[in-house]
Amino acid sequence: MVKIGLEVHAYLNTHTKLFCSCSTIGITEAVENSRVCPTCLGLPGSKPVLNSSAINVGLKIALSLQCKLPKEMFFSRKTYFYPDMSKNYQITQYEIPIASKGKMESADESGKPFSVSITRLNLEEDPAKIEHVGGSITEAKYTLLDYNRSGLPLCEIVTDPVFKTPRQARLFLQNLEAVLRYIGALHPLFSLKADANISVTGGERVEVKNVTGYREVERALQFEIVRQNNLVRRGEKVERETRLWDAQAKVTRTMRKKETEEDYGYIFDPDLPRFSISKESMKIISKTLPELPREKIARFIKSGVPREIAKSIAGDLQLALFFEKLKSKSAPRWMLLLKKTLNYNDILVSEIKLSPEQFEKLIVAVEKGELSERAGELILREAILKPEKLTKLIEDNRTLSEKELKKIISEVIKKEKSAAKILRKGNRKALEFLVGKVMKASDRKAEPKNVKKMLRKL
Amino acid sequence: MWIKEAQELDKKYNIFITLAEKAEGKFPLAVKDNICTDGLRTTAGSKILHNYIPPFDATVVQRLKAVGAAVVGKTAMDEFGFGTFSVNCAYKVPKNPLNTDRSCGGSSGGSAAYIAASKHAKFALGQSTGGSISCPAAFCGVVGLTPTYGLVSRYGLIDYGNSLDKIGLLAKTVEDAAFALGIIAGHDPKDSTSLPLERRGYAKHCIPQDLKIGVPKEYFESVETGVEKAVWVAIKKLEAEGIEYREVSLPSTKSALFSYYIIAMCEASTNLAKYCGLRYGLSENPEGRSFNEYFSSVRTKGFGQEVKRRILMGTFARMAGYREAYYLKALKVRANVIAEFKRVLKSVDVLAAPTMPMIAPRFSEIASLTPLQHYTSDVLTVPANLAGLPQISVPCGKSEGMPVGLHFIGNHLAENKIISAGWFAEKIFGGKHG
Amino acid sequence: MITKETVGRVAKVARLNLTEEELEKFSHELSSIMEAFEELKKAKAGKEPAFHPIVLRDSVRADIAEHCLTEDKALQNAEQKEGKFIKGPRAV
Numbered sequence: 001m002v003k004i005g006l007e008v009h010a011y012l013n014t015h016t017k018l019f020c021s022c023s024t025i026g027i028t029e030a031v032e033n034s035r036v037c038p039t040c041l042g043l044p045g046s047k048p049v050l051n052s053s054a055i056n057v058g059l060k061i062a063l064s065l066q067c068k069l070p071k072e073m074f075f076s077r078k079t080y081f082y083p084d085m086s087k088n089y090q091i092t093q094y095e096i097p098i099a100s101k102g103k104m105e106s107a108d109e110s111g112k113p114f115s116v117s118i119t120r121l122n123l124e125e126d127p128a129k130i131e132h133v134g135g136s137i138t139e140a141k142y143t144l145l146d147y148n149r150s151g152l153p154l155c156e157i158v159t160d161p162v163f164k165t166p167r168q169a170r171l172f173l174q175n176l177e178a179v180l181r182y183i184g185a186l187h188p189l190f191s192l193k194a195d196a197n198i199s200v201t202g203g204e205r206v207e208v209k210n211v212t213g214y215r216e217v218e219r220a221l222q223f224e225i226v227r228q229n230n231l232v233r234r235g236e237k238v239e240r241e242t243r244l245w246d247a248q249a250k251v252t253r254t255m256r257k258k259e260t261e262e263d264y265g266y267i268f269d270p271d272l273p274r275f276s277i278s279k280e281s282m283k284i285i286s287k288t289l290p291e292l293p294r295e296k297i298a299r300f301i302k303s304g305v306p307r308e309i310a311k312s313i314a315g316d317l318q319l320a321l322f323f324e325k326l327k328s329k330s331a332p333r334w335m336l337l338l339k340k341t342l343n344y345n346d347i348l349v350s351e352i353k354l355s356p357e358q359f360e361k362l363i364v365a366v367e368k369g370e371l372s373e374r375a376g377e378l379i380l381r382e383a384i385l386k387p388e389k390l391t392k393l394i395e396d397n398r399t400l401s402e403k404e405l406k407k408i409i410s411e412v413i414k415k416e417k418s419a420a421k422i423l424r425k426g427n428r429k430a431l432e433f434l435v436g437k438v439m440k441a442s443d444r445k446a447e448p449k450n451v452k453k454m455l456r457k458l
Numbered sequence: 459m460w461i462k463e464a465q466e467l468d469k470k471y472n473i474f475i476t477l478a479e480k481a482e483g484k485f486p487l488a489v490k491d492n493i494c495t496d497g498l499r500t501t502a503g504s505k506i507l508h509n510y511i512p513p514f515d516a517t518v519v520q521r522l523k524a525v526g527a528a529v530v531g532k533t534a535m536d537e538f539g540f541g542t543f544s545v546n547c548a549y550k551v552p553k554n555p556l557n558t559d560r561s562c563g564g565s566s567g568g569s570a571a572y573i574a575a576s577k578h579a580k581f582a583l584g585q586s587t588g589g590s591i592s593c594p595a596a597f598c599g600v601v602g603l604t605p606t607y608g609l610v611s612r613y614g615l616i617d618y619g620n621s622l623d624k625i626g627l628l629a630k631t632v633e634d635a636a637f638a639l640g641i642i643a644g645h646d647p648k649d650s651t652s653l654p655l656e657r658r659g660y661a662k663h664c665i666p667q668d669l670k671i672g673v674p675k676e677y678f679e680s681v682e683t684g685v686e687k688a689v690w691v692a693i694k695k696l697e698a699e700g701i702e703y704r705e706v707s708l709p710s711t712k713s714a715l716f717s718y719y720i721i722a723m724c725e726a727s728t729n730l731a732k733y734c735g736l737r738y739g740l741s742e743n744p745e746g747r748s749f750n751e752y753f754s755s756v757r758t759k760g761f762g763q764e765v766k767r768r769i770l771m772g773t774f775a776r777m778a779g780y781r782e783a784y785y786l787k788a789l790k791v792r793a794n795v796i797a798e799f800k801r802v803l804k805s806v807d808v809l810a811a812p813t814m815p816m817i818a819p820r821f822s823e824i825a826s827l828t829p830l831q832h833y834t835s836d837v838l839t840v841p842a843n844l845a846g847l848p849q850i851s852v853p854c855g856k857s858e859g860m861p862v863g864l865h866f867i868g869n870h871l872a873e874n875k876i877i878s879a880g881w882f883a884e885k886i887f888g889g890k891h892g
Numbered sequence: 893m894i895t896k897e898t899v900g901r902v903a904k905v906a907r908l909n910l911t912e913e914e915l916e917k918f919s920h921e922l923s924s925i926m927e928a929f930e931e932l933k934k935a936k937a938g939k940e941p942a943f944h945p946i947v948l949r950d951s952v953r954a955d956i957a958e959h960c961l962t963e964d965k966a967l968q969n970a971e972q973k974e975g976k977f978i979k980g981p982r983a984v
Contacts, residue, residue, distance in 0.1 A: 015955045023957035032976040036966050038514055042732045043969075044507065045494040045516060045614040049650050053955035074943070077728045081907050083749050083980040088731035130983060138984045142745045144977035145736070147966075255984075263905050265776035267724050267785060268941075270621035272650050273948030513965040607945040621944050650951040651944060713935030720929065727906065734907070736980050738969035744981040750907065752981035758909040766908055770899065770918060771925065773906045783933060786941055793938025796945060830925050846945020870946055 002225055004169050005119075005161035007195040009154045010180055011126070011187035012057045018125045018153035019048030019091065028189045032146040040125075040151035042086030047271050050075075054153040055275065057185050058098045058123050059285050061155055064183050064292050065118050067102030072276045075123075075269040080262040083143050084127035086150045092124035094266045098155075098277070104179070105293050106172045107315030109165065111339050113308065114315075116172055117160040126152040137210075137244070138253075155185070161197065166221035169196065171316070173214045174348060178317040183289055196221055200228045203238025208252055210244040220245040223252055296320050305332045312336060318349040325356035328363045334380075341381055354380075354387040365394050372399055372447045399447050405438075408446070409454055412437050424458065431455060460486035460578055464530045467575050471558065472550035473568045474531040475501055484526025488572045488582040491532035492539060493625065494614040495519055502616040503535040503565075505548040506733045506740045506760030516614020517649070518583060518625050518642040525641055530579075533568025537762045538730065539587055539618040541565050542835050543824050544594070546764040551821075554598060556860060560818040563594030569628045570594030570602070581629035581638045587618045588718055589814075589839025591626045592851040596863025597818035599853045601880065603627045603635035606871050607846030608653040610639075611646030617729040619722035620651070622843060632852060632881040636660040639873065653871075660877055667878040671696070672706035672806030677838055681815040684857030689812045692854035692864050695886050696810075701879075703810065706802050714795045714841035719833055720775050720788035721844070727772025733760060767829060796845045803869040808879050811838060813851040813863030842867045850880040854887050894922045 016023055020039035027035060038046035062069060076094035102118035128150040134141030157176070163169040173194055180186040194217050199205040206228065211220050223245075228238045243252040291299075293314045300310035300323075309332045314320040316339070323335050338359070342349065362383065366376040375397040383390045400408070413420045416437060423430040431452065438451045460481045468474045475491045476499040489495055492502040494512035496519075501507040515523065523529075534552040536544055544552050544567025554562040555575040562571040566584030571594070573582050584591040586604045595602025604626040612623055625642065629635035637660070644657030673693060678686055693703055735741040735756030744752050761769070775784035802809070815838055827835075842849050847867050854864035864883060868876040896919045903910045910918065960966075963976065972979040 016957050021953065021956065021958035022960045025957070031963070033966050033978070034963055034976075035960050037960050041737060041961075041966065043512070043738065044500070044502065044510065044616040044732070045512060045514075047613050047649050049648060049951070049953045051955050052952040055952070072949075079728050079731055081731065081734065081749065081753050083736065083983050086732070086737075088734060089728050130980075131977070132983065138982075140982050142747075143980045143983055144974060145980050146977060263777050265724075265728070265773060265778075265781070265905070267728060267776050268789075268943045270619070270651075270725055270943065271617075273944070273951050275950055275952070509971075510969055513961055513968060608948065647953060651948055652951075653946070653948075654951075710936060713932060716929045716932040716935070720932065731906075736970075736972070737978055741971045744972055744979055747981045749981045749983060754907045754909050757907050761908070766910075766914075767918065767921065769906050769908065770902050771922060774894070774898075774902045774922070774926075777902070777905070784929070787932055787935075787937060789941030789943065790937035790939070791932060791935045792945075793940060793942035794936045796942055797938060828924070829921050830928055833925070844945070 001201045002164055002198065003161040004163035004166065004196055004198045004221060006159045006163070006169055006172070007197070008157040008159070008173065008176060009193040010061070010157060010185065011190035012054055012153040012155055013185055013187045014051055014053040014057060014153055016051055017151040018051055018054050018123070020151055022151065024152060024187065026189070027148055027152070030148050033148065035148040036150065040086060041147055048091060048269070050272060050275065051153060054123060055098070056285055058121065058155050059277065059282065060183050060289060061157070061180065061185050062099030062102065062121055063282070063286055063289060064179060065102035065104050065121070065157070066294070067099035067118060067121060069099050069277050069282065070096050072096070072274045073098050074274045075272045076266045077269050078264045078266055080264055082127070084130040084145065086128060086147060090124060090127070091269055091272070092156070093122040097122045104176065105297065105311065105315050106175050107312050109167045109171065109343050111312040111336055113311035116162055119158040119160050122156040124154050124156055126150065126154050161199070166218040166225070169221060170214045170218040173217060175316050178349070179293065182317055198224050198228070200225060200232060200238065202232045203228050204240035206238065206240070207242040208245055209242060209255065212247065216245065216247055219250065220252060223250065227252070293317055293320060309333070309336060312339065316349060322349070322352070322356050326360055326363070328360060328367060330363060330367055334359070334363050337377060337380065341384065345381070347384060352384055354384050354390070358383070358387050358390050362390065362394065369447070370394070370398055397445065400442055400445050405442070405446055405450065405454060408441050409438055409451070412441055413458070420458070423455065460528065460530050463576060463578060464488070467572060471555050471562070471571050471575060472552045473533055473572050475503065475534055475549045475568070477531040478529050481528035481530045483523070483528030485528065486530045486576070486579045487522055487527040488530055488533050488569055488579060489519060490566050490569050490584050491535050492585060492616040492618070493519060493583055494616065495529055495532065498529060498532065500532060500616070501549070502539070503537040503548055504760065504762070504765070506757070507738070508740060510738050512614070514614065517611035517646045519614065521642050533566070533572060533582065535568060536565035537765050538616070538726070539565040539585065539590055540726070540764045540768050542589070542593055542832055543819065544568070545821065545824055546762060548762055554818050556599060557818070559820050560860065561597060561821060561824060563597035563814070563818060565590040566628060567594045570598040570600055573600045573628045573630060574598040580634040581627050583625060584628045585615060585623060585625045586843060587622045587722055588843045589836050591628065592813045592839050592849055592863065592865060593836070595628055595851040596813035596861065599861030601629045601632050601635050601884070602851040603629065603639060604843070604849045605639060605643060605873060606848045608651050609643050609655065609871065609873070611649040611652045613646055613648040617725070619725040620729070621725060622718070622722055632850065632877060632884050633661055633664045635850070636664055636877045660873055663874040663877040664881040665878060666882055667875065669701060669807040669875060669879055671701060671703040671879070672802060672809045673703050674706050674708045674711070674809055674811055676708050676711040677811035680837070681812050682817065682857070685812050685814070685816060685862050688855035688857050688862040689864055692883065692887060693810060696883060699882070699886055701882070704806065706806060706809070708798055708802060708841065710791070710795045710798050711837065711841055713791050714844050715834065715837050717788040717791035717795065718840045718844040720784050721792065723768045723772030724776045724785050725772070727769045727776070730765065730769055733757060792844055795841055799842070799845045799847060800869070807868070807872070807875050809867040810879070811865050811867070813865040814838060817857050817860040817862060838865065846870065848873050848876050850876045852880045852884050852887070854883065894919055894926055
């Protein structure tokens with residue numbers, strides 16, 4: 001049994017940093033150390049002042065993840081030394097964070113919906129950007145620091161260890177990003193960053209850091225499962241430790257063992273007061289939120305979509321938004337098919353080139369009987385990334401008209417006289433044999449069901 | 459003229475860590491060296507900041523400059539404010555202008571010595587975490603005004619214990635202190651712990667008020683006989699002038715001392731983490747070195763013994779396993795201390811007590827004190843500081859030829875009452891007024 | 893009692909190098925200080941911790957950008973720099 005939990009960091013969509021008035025607009029393109037002030041540089045005498053938007057965006061996330069909210073929250077100092085830290089303590093949340101105990105609807109690789117429990121949300125500041133000069137992180141001669149990123153507002157989203165496979169973790173990250181963008185909480189220049197913790201039966205929990213990209217999260221976790229299972233199989237211990245993912249070598253390496261873990265020595269940040277979270281402000285914020293996935297599920301079910309399919313579709317927000325543009329009756333079923341195809345071919349929803357309108361065209365062709373179900377599926381596989389081929393593919397795979405089919409059947413029967421004779425006596429094997437022949441002669445454009453029907457009538 | 463005097467006084471008493479090159483304005487201003495001054499070196503009394511030039515003014519400095527202050531220099535102090543006698547100095551140790559064999563008190567020692575000795579300056583900026591304004595004021599025979607926590611912006615103050623730190627004044631007279639408070643007090647959006655109060659004048663409170671005084675009996679327990687006598691004489695003089703007193707009790711006085719030191723050291727140990735040889739301050743060539751080794755090397759060289767001692771204790775008291783018993787307990791004890799003061803201050807307007815349990819000690823006496831004895835000598839100033847209450851120390855007499863301070867403590871934001879009490883006492887005891 | 897080993901562990905967390913004599917001295921001093929501070933355990937306490945002397949709440953700022961430091965001011969105190977970067981030690 002594998003247990004995976006995630007610590008996700010989302011850059012909040014605010015104009016300024018968390019505790020100072022340095023702009024975050026276009027921050028990734030700014031000249032090094034040009035978006036800094038005494039506060040985010042950690043200069044002596046500087047003081048933090050909380051950005052009111054950061055609370056509001058944090059609360060938006062909390063609401064969309066159905067979290068419990070405290071009456072008031074406060075910030076703590078997490079003290080540890082690292083070159084990218086401006087004060088060697090991070091202002092974050094410890095005892096009473098902005099929100100806790102939430103959940104998000106997600107779906108696993110087979111499209112089966114499941115609910116991801118959220119442990120807590122913390123508002124916290126980002127450290128500086130660090131470059132390693134003269135080698136990898138472990139071999140560098142020195143580091144170069146750019147404090148533009150120092151103090152950017154982050155929301156740390158911690159999940160319970162609910163994921164059973166690396167793929168589930170990755171799907172959740174994709175979906176979470178979609179949700180956060182959809183509610184306007186995520187800074188347009190950033191995607192999510194994630195650290196993971198993972199344990200296998202018989203081993204301790206291992207943290208994996210330094211992973212960029214959702215695919216890499218999946219890879220790093222796959223590597224860890226193999227590594228940890230091998231240790232367990234050999235009767236060795238899986239120790240509690242923090243490991244770094246080396247994306248080039250595609251391995252994880254020990255960063256620090258449990259006994260050398262930092263003692264963060266949390267204290268309340270005495271530079272900041274308490275912050276109240278009032279019911280009135282929550283009402284105002286909830287009004288600014290668009291329709292959330294769980295509300296979509298309810299609406300889909302009401303409109304006749306089977307419950308499991310509704311959950312599976314809305315378990316991925318981008319799919320739900322795609323689905324909302326389709327009108328055909330069989331669209332829900334086709335969405336499941338689309339999801340399966342994406343997963344099978346390792347394609348992200350965001351990578352889909354096929355527009356909902358084009359997808360609709362394909363679905364309608366099948367509904368009208370112009371395409372066989374099977375042909376429709378095959379066309380979908382190809383058209384997801386190459387929608388420009390769609391029209392030709394539909395044309396080429398169109399099922400035969402009755403007249404065309406009759407012609408082929410009569411030709412086959414002329415050739416296969418003996419089989420046709422037995423068929424008329426009701427022989428099943430002969431029927432199958434002839435269906436096969438007709439399919440072959442029609443270049444597989446005939447619908448087997450129709451062929452059978454027509455042969456029986458002979 | 460002001461610079462020349464400052465240079466002369468510095469030669470005699472080691473008052474300044476850094477002197478300004480020129481000072482032009484309406485009045486001279488000495489600033490404690492943990493308060494940032496744009497373009498003028500600010501070290502907080504530490505070698506680790508030996509080369510630090512702030513790129514901004516502290517709010518208090520900005521407000522005083524706006525009304526004509528000319529900064530003459532940055533005054534000597536215990537490193538990061540960690541001391542009672544201004545002897546934990548990385549630079550020169552300041553001397554008491556009344557007797558150079560004796561301490562001028564700490565940690566705002568340089569500012570107090572300057573006010574005691576200068577002919578031109580009426581007030582200087584000091585700062586108190588646990589008594590660092592009142593103590594040197596008492597030892598140097600000047601007025602020390604510590605405002606309510608949050609009344610004066612801390613923006614630009616190099617932190618010691620952020621939930622305790624208050625910028626205040628050393629002054630020739632109560633009226634000078636009250637006048638200056640009117641300039642520096644009032645809300646500052648750059649300090650989240652600054653109270654949402656508008657700026658207003660305080661000198662108008664230099665008038666007699668009908669005040670009831672409480673004398674806490676616990677505040678005489680370990681006081682030198684000469685100091686005790688001088689303070690009682692002063693209280694009796696006030697009584698003769700119609701200001702009645704009654705004895706009150708503050709049983710949490712001693713636990714306040716421990717609570718204070720735990721909170722101050724815990725906060726300080728996190729504040730001082732930022733000094734590591736990056737961005738500013740003492741540094742070395744980082745090439746080819748791991749961060750742990752590099753940070754440890756710079757910090758070990760840059761911090762003095764007392765700083766190391768307090769970092770160790772503060773780090774210890776917030777570590778897993780001890781945090782609950784020390785840090786969290788200290789915060790709860792503080793809640794009780796505040797409640798106790800508030801209860802007593804319902805029945806009296808201000809409390810009066812000796813500022814310090816001794817007169818300014820000789821350097822030779824200080825040298826034989828253990829660290830714990832240093833800490834316990836703050837027992838009279840710490841409780842009010844822990845509770846964030848406003849205080850004023852005024853000279854009330856002498857013992858062995860050295861000044862004795864009388865301390866008035868008021869309720870939160872009752873600056874009007876302590877100013878009135880201090881002003882009246884000053885008049886009676888033959889201060890600059892009257 | 894705060895042993896030399898404990899002082900050593902704390903010093904490591906605080907990134908301070910202590911000599912053998914300092915370990916000895918601090919172990920001694922810290923023990924006597926913390927022993928006196930033991931009284932804190934018996935001290936009368938309030939129910940809730942007092943973060944500040946006065947209850948402070950909800951001091952926030954509007955999400956409006958203001959001027960940052962100019963580049964020369966931002967780096968004016970850094971002795972260790974390279975181009976527009978601050979230079980630091982290896983991160984492991």
